[in-house]
Amino acid sequence: MLGKYFRPMLYGxxxxxxxxxxxxxxxxxxxxxxxVAVPQLAGMGLAEAENKTAALGLGLDVENRYYSAIxxxxxxxxxxxxxxxxxxxxxxxxxxxxxxxxxVAIPDVTGEPMRAAAIAIERVGLEMGSVVHLPxxxxxxxxxxxxxxxxxxxxxxxxxxxxxxxxxxxxTDAAYVMPDLTGxxxxxxxxxxxxxxxxxxxxxxxxxxxxxxxxxAALTPMKAMAAPGTVMAQMPLAGERVTAADVVKxxxxx
Numbered sequence: 001m002l003g004k005y006f007r008p009m010l011y012g013x014x015x016x017x018x019x020x021x022x023x024x025x026x027x028x029x030x031x032x033x034x035x036v037a038v039p040q041l042a043g044m045g046l047a048e049a050e051n052k053t054a055a056l057g058l059g060l061d062v063e064n065r066y067y068s069a070i071x072x073x074x075x076x077x078x079x080x081x082x083x084x085x086x087x088x089x090x091x092x093x094x095x096x097x098x099x100x101x102x103x104v105a106i107p108d109v110t111g112e113p114m115r116a117a118a119i120a121i122e123r124v125g126l127e128m129g130s131v132v133h134l135p136x137x138x139x140x141x142x143x144x145x146x147x148x149x150x151x152x153x154x155x156x157x158x159x160x161x162x163x164x165x166x167x168x169x170x171x172t173d174a175a176y177v178m179p180d181l182t183g184x185x186x187x188x189x190x191x192x193x194x195x196x197x198x199x200x201x202x203x204x205x206x207x208x209x210x211x212x213x214x215x216x217a218a219l220t221p222m223k224a225m226a227a228p229g230t231v232m233a234q235m236p237l238a239g240e241r242v243t244a245a246d247v248v249k250x251x252x253x254x
Contacts, residue, residue, distance in 0.1 A: 040083035041076045041095060049076050049095060057089035064096040066157050073100030099159060106161065108151030114142040114165050121161045129160030133167035141168045178248075180238035181231045186252050189231045193248045201249040206232060228253050 036056045041049040050060045063080075071077050077096045081087060104124050109117035118128055134145065146164040149156045176196055181189040186203065193200045233251040236242050 034089045035086050036089060038079075038081050038083055038085045038087055038091075038093060041079045041093065042083070043071070044076050045074055046076070046095075046097060053093050058087070059090060059092040061092045061094045062097050063094040065099050065159060066096055067100070067102040067155075067159070068098040069101045071098035071100075073098055102154065102156050104159070106147075106149050106151050106153045106156065109144050109147055109161070109163070110151070112144050114144065114163070117144045117147075117163060125159070127160045129158070129162035131163050131165055133165050135167040141166055175241050175243050178234075178236045178238055178240045178242045181234050181250065182238075184231050186229055186231060186250065189234075189250060197244050198242060199244070199247045201247045204249065204251045205254045206251050207254060 036058065038058070039052050039056065041052065044052065046060075046062065053060045066077060068077055075098050077098045079093055079095045081091075081093065104126060106126070107120045107124060109120050112120065114131070121128055129148075143166045144163050145166055148162045176198070179192065181192065184192075190200055190203075230253050231250050232253045235249045236246060242248070
């Protein structure tokens with residue numbers, strides 16, 4: 001009698017288990033069905049690597065090219081993500097291509113105008129790297145001051161040549177050497193600051209019987225007691241490089 005009711009119940013539980021397992025499988029497939037493991041591409045030729053990734057629904061992007069004395073030209077040196085990483089389909093796998101051993105001599109473009117230097121670099125099959133402009137070099141603008149890698153360098157990693165180029169100094173870049181204003185009457189010192197195109201901050205008044213407490217007092221010998229109305233201390237210190245953006249602060253004896 002018990003078996004009469006137990007058998008249908010067992011069948012029901014079995015069907016429920018199958019349905020649950022099917023639901024879990026469907027859910028896992030929906031979540032993970034579009035994921036693949038990234039293949040090992042290092043050492044492959046670019047065409048082979050592209051076919052390998054395309055077969056898995058992945059893309060291939062040649063992100064960098066470097067010289068290599070070990071990996072033949074046209075083959076993959078490195079990849080990102082690494083082999084075995086699980087990614088979604090249509091993911092772009094970035095690779096570095098080998099250019100083989102360095103065979104091109106690095107030209108000397110220092111002292112050349114920027115445009116002529118770029119032409120010389122590209123003429124020998126190299127690429128322009130980063131270009132940094134340095135204002136206030138005292139040279140003609142747009143002239144190459146330095147290059148990396150240097151001329152005739154061997155064992156270069158990259159086919160790119162980066163340049164440091166001179167640039168004209170703008171009014172905001174104009175620099176001065178801070179004069180020593182201590183001991184001067186405030187009217188004379190303030191006039192010198194303003195005439196140099198610098199900004200003058202609010203003056204601080206301090207008893208001439210108390211030495212000014214600042215960095216200059218620690219770095220320079222003590223001077224004779226300042227007369228009232230004269231500069232006891234200054235910031236920036238004498239000899240420092242200052243620009244129009246700097247504010248000069250003076251401590252005045254009272």
